[in-house]
Amino acid sequence: MQARKLAYSWHAIYTRSRAEKKLYKELCSRSIECYLPLQKELRQWSDRSKWVEEPLLRSYLFVKVSEREYYDVINSSFAVRYVTFGGKAVSIPEEQIESLRIFLEDENRKVDLSHDNLEKGESVEVVAGPLKGIQGEIIQIRGKNRIVIRFDSLGTCVYTDISLDKIKQVQPVF
Structure with missing residues (x-):
């Protein structure tokens, strides 16, 4: 009997407040493909200024998962829920993720x-x-x-x- 090939698709995860990088790091350590769009910003403090990488989309992270990893991702302590429509996680086209990567390169x-x-x-x-x-x-x-x-x-x-x-x-x- 031949094993069924798993279908992977991109989804957006809503994260805990200011936990995008933590969730990204955790999922990468578990070999789950994810994408956190970051943009460099110049931050000014009273004594210095510094370039920092901030998430472009606050409280969101993109993950590419199959049905097998779907629930593993949401069980992270930094994940809140998938972005859903009608109770089902919304799939995001691969082309949109790639376009966003190119925008930010x-x-x-x-x-x-x-x-x-x-x-x-x-x-x-x-x-x-x-x-x-x-x-x-x-x-x-x-x-x-x-x-x-x-x-x-x-x-x-x-x-x-x-x-x-x-x-x-x-x-x-x-």
Whole structure:
């Protein structure tokens, strides 16, 4: 009898307050694939300033699990629950996770987060530059063209500046 191949998919986990890095470290030590989007910020104290890595999405961590690891992840002391819709954990497309990784690879790129319900934009794909291959929406925010990745299940959009000569229109995939 042949063993059934496990299907892995990405899910968002809601973490305890300010415990994203702790949960990430714990899950990595248990060989569970996870992704914690971090962004460097310059923090100012009265006596010094310092660059620190902060989670882009506060209280969220992404995990790629099969049915086998599904409950192991939530049993961590730093995990609260999966992000769900209709009582079932929402699956996040692999392309969105990869696009987010590419957004954050360039430390000099300003990536912004919005919890506002941004207007729907035209579906595009980046065809040149460091963001090549990313698919998202093009919208104007404060007079600048931005490429947006929507995480509807989190009520969040991640966006960054993009030049119109680096994109082409495509049919929506998400």
